[in-house]
Amino acid sequence: MSAIVKIQDLTKRYDDGKLALNDLSVEFMRGEIIALLGPNGAGKTSLISIICGLTTISDGLVTVDGFDIQSNYREARSLVGLVPQELMLEPFETVMGTVSLSRGLFGQAQNHEYVEGLLSRLSLWEKRDSPIRELSGGMKRRVLIAKALSHEPKILFLDEPTAGVDVDLRRDMWRLVKDLQAEGVTVILTTHYIEEAEEIADRIAVINEGQILLVEDKSILMNRLGKKELLIDLSESLIEVPQGLAGLGVRLQNGGRQLSYSYDMATEKSGIPEVLGALKIEGIGFSDVHTEQSSLEDIFIELVAER
Amino acid sequence: MILNFYAIKAIFKFEMSRTYRTPLQSFASPVIATVLYFVVFGSAIGNRMTPIDGISYGAFIVPGLIMLTVMTQSVANASFGIYFPKFLGTIYEHLSAPISSFEMVIGYVGAAATKSAGVGCIILAVSFLFVPLKIQHPLLMLALLIATALCFSLLGFILGLWAKDFEQLNLVPALVITPLVFLGGSFYSIAMLPSHWQTVSLFNPAMYVISGFRWAFFGVSDVPITISLLSIVILAIVFFAIIWRIFATGYRLRQ
Numbered sequence: 001m002s003a004i005v006k007i008q009d010l011t012k013r014y015d016d017g018k019l020a021l022n023d024l025s026v027e028f029m030r031g032e033i034i035a036l037l038g039p040n041g042a043g044k045t046s047l048i049s050i051i052c053g054l055t056t057i058s059d060g061l062v063t064v065d066g067f068d069i070q071s072n073y074r075e076a077r078s079l080v081g082l083v084p085q086e087l088m089l090e091p092f093e094t095v096m097g098t099v100s101l102s103r104g105l106f107g108q109a110q111n112h113e114y115v116e117g118l119l120s121r122l123s124l125w126e127k128r129d130s131p132i133r134e135l136s137g138g139m140k141r142r143v144l145i146a147k148a149l150s151h152e153p154k155i156l157f158l159d160e161p162t163a164g165v166d167v168d169l170r171r172d173m174w175r176l177v178k179d180l181q182a183e184g185v186t187v188i189l190t191t192h193y194i195e196e197a198e199e200i201a202d203r204i205a206v207i208n209e210g211q212i213l214l215v216e217d218k219s220i221l222m223n224r225l226g227k228k229e230l231l232i233d234l235s236e237s238l239i240e241v242p243q244g245l246a247g248l249g250v251r252l253q254n255g256g257r258q259l260s261y262s263y264d265m266a267t268e269k270s271g272i273p274e275v276l277g278a279l280k281i282e283g284i285g286f287s288d289v290h291t292e293q294s295s296l297e298d299i300f301i302e303l304v305a306e307r
Numbered sequence: 308m309i310l311n312f313y314a315i316k317a318i319f320k321f322e323m324s325r326t327y328r329t330p331l332q333s334f335a336s337p338v339i340a341t342v343l344y345f346v347v348f349g350s351a352i353g354n355r356m357t358p359i360d361g362i363s364y365g366a367f368i369v370p371g372l373i374m375l376t377v378m379t380q381s382v383a384n385a386s387f388g389i390y391f392p393k394f395l396g397t398i399y400e401h402l403s404a405p406i407s408s409f410e411m412v413i414g415y416v417g418a419a420a421t422k423s424a425g426v427g428c429i430i431l432a433v434s435f436l437f438v439p440l441k442i443q444h445p446l447l448m449l450a451l452l453i454a455t456a457l458c459f460s461l462l463g464f465i466l467g468l469w470a471k472d473f474e475q476l477n478l479v480p481a482l483v484i485t486p487l488v489f490l491g492g493s494f495y496s497i498a499m500l501p502s503h504w505q506t507v508s509l510f511n512p513a514m515y516v517i518s519g520f521r522w523a524f525f526g527v528s529d530v531p532i533t534i535s536l537l538s539i540v541i542l543a544i545v546f547f548a549i550i551w552r553i554f555a556t557g558y559r560l561r562q
């Protein structure tokens with residue numbers, strides 16, 4: 001896969017001196033869904049704002065499909081659609097009016113068929129003549145998506161698309177993103193919801209304090225950093241961990257009714273046979289054995305804490 | 308894409324639709340204000356005024372009234388047009404779109420000027436109901452009307468870009484623009500002022516524009532028509548240069 005967005009040594013310092021992006025480099029691949037994951041103030045919105053032209057570059061180079069976003073801004077921006085983090089819409093304008101404006105701004109002739117299809121797909125066709133102030137929050141977010149897609153962009157940025165959105169709409173959004181990917185659109189989204197990144201992203205970039213901590217295939221990331229936990233439910237509760245097991249790093253929990261053993265999936269030897277062998281030697285009966293995998297959330301917290 | 312025509316058209320259309328949504332505010336209120344001026348100044352006071360340069364006072368104030376409205380409305384329309392998206396945050400879309408600042412100016416200023424020139428035409432039509440009028444240079448009159456609307460819309464656009472809040476947006480027209488327009492000879496000839504005030508008036512750019520517009524109506528004016536024409540061109544260039552500067556530095560638009 002080739003890169004469609006290239007960011008090289010990008011630095012952003014705001015007028016008040018705040019360093020939001022610190023010599024950041026990253027590439028987004030053609031056709032992928034990539035999630036930018038990071039805590040509040042990490043620089044996610046700043047990064048997107050620069051690529052989309054809302055904010056100036058302090059230092060560095062950004063190209064979109066080979067076009068420099070500063071010197072070839074027309075070509076670069078024509079390819080990009082942006083759904084901002086905040087719900088920013090003209091309250092008195094109609095859905096149709098505002099979507100038509102977007103399409104025009106991006107240099108496209110009006111195409112009624114396409115816009116009808118787009119609005120229907122986002123369940124907004126019935127509302128096309130309603131003023132935006134009469135729409136619910138979820139609908140407004142969909143209007144923003146319709147605006148961003150109005151000019152048929154090849155790259156879509158979604159800045160926290162599912163913040164404050166109910167479960168149904170979130171699922172709709174995920175489906176839409178997958179569909180767009182199937183149509184060849186590259187999707188870059190930011191989120192605080194780890195399960196969202198887990199659910200839809202192909203790759204995950206973790207960003208903190210204006211720097212990329214890592215970019216990795218989701219599955220590789222989960223494997224590489226994922227910790228698994230072996231949980232053994234005991235038939236009879238124990239007071240303390242028997243000698244043979246304590247030496248392996250097994251801990252007692254749930255009031256003496258469960259043993260837990262953490263292991264790293266990346267290492268060759270899990271140590272599970274040894275634990276099970278020791279159980280037998282100590283003569284400890286158990287009713288159930290199961291494993292739990294650490295989520296991206298745990299991985300993420302670990303990564304951020306490491307720095 | 309050398310010029311993004313679709314974007315200019317889209318901005319223009321979007322701005323105009325704001326006008327149609329509020330027809331009362333857009334058209335009725337300036338017309339009512341004008342009718343009131345005619346009743347008060349034209350009929351009540353005008354009857355006691357001697358003709359100025361051989362023109363009845365009622366007719367004399369027509370060009371001034373049109374200019375007063377066109378200038379203030381242009382500033383109001385254009386400043387609001389660009390300030391509102393800044394205030395709402397919807398300006399993000401313009402900043403992310405493949406448009407140049409030039410196209411943005413044409414779209415916003417074009418729409419603002421169209422609106423106020425339209426209102427100017429309505430006022431002219433209304434004034435025919437009150438006073439007999441014969442326009443000596445109708446084409447020049449129309450050209451000046453449009454040029455003034457464009458020029459003051461540029462000024463409004465600057466104001467809208469600069470304003471940080473609604474107070475600034477309202478204060479500048481009230482404290483600067485309206486006084487300049489009123490004192491620029493909308494309702495009197497500069498020659499009627501004491502001589503030192505005449506000198507002061509020479510520093511008022513609005514005076515040159517109003518004088519030129521009146522010349523197009525009656526062939527008489529406070530300053531020669533060529534100077535009026537020149538001053539409109541200079542004003543437009545100055546305003547455009549300021550806007551250029553604002554966009555070049557990203558001032559108050561891009562952080």
Ligand SMILES: Nc1ncnc2c1ncn2[C@@H]1O[C@H](COP(=O)(O)OP(=O)(O)OP(=O)(O)O)[C@@H](O)[C@H]1O
Pocket residue numbers: 014015016018019020038039040041042043044045046047085562
């Ligand atoms: N316009 C601005 N002026 C000054 N500082 C800013 C501006 N915008 C953002 N910042 C600062 O830059 C840093 C990065 O902010 P940014 O909005 O990019 O973070 P984020 O990752 O999107 O956070 P969140 O998850 O809360 O949306 C923060 O410290 C923020 O305070």
Ligand SMILES: [Mg+2]
Pocket residue numbers: 044045046085159
């Ligand atoms: Mg953000």
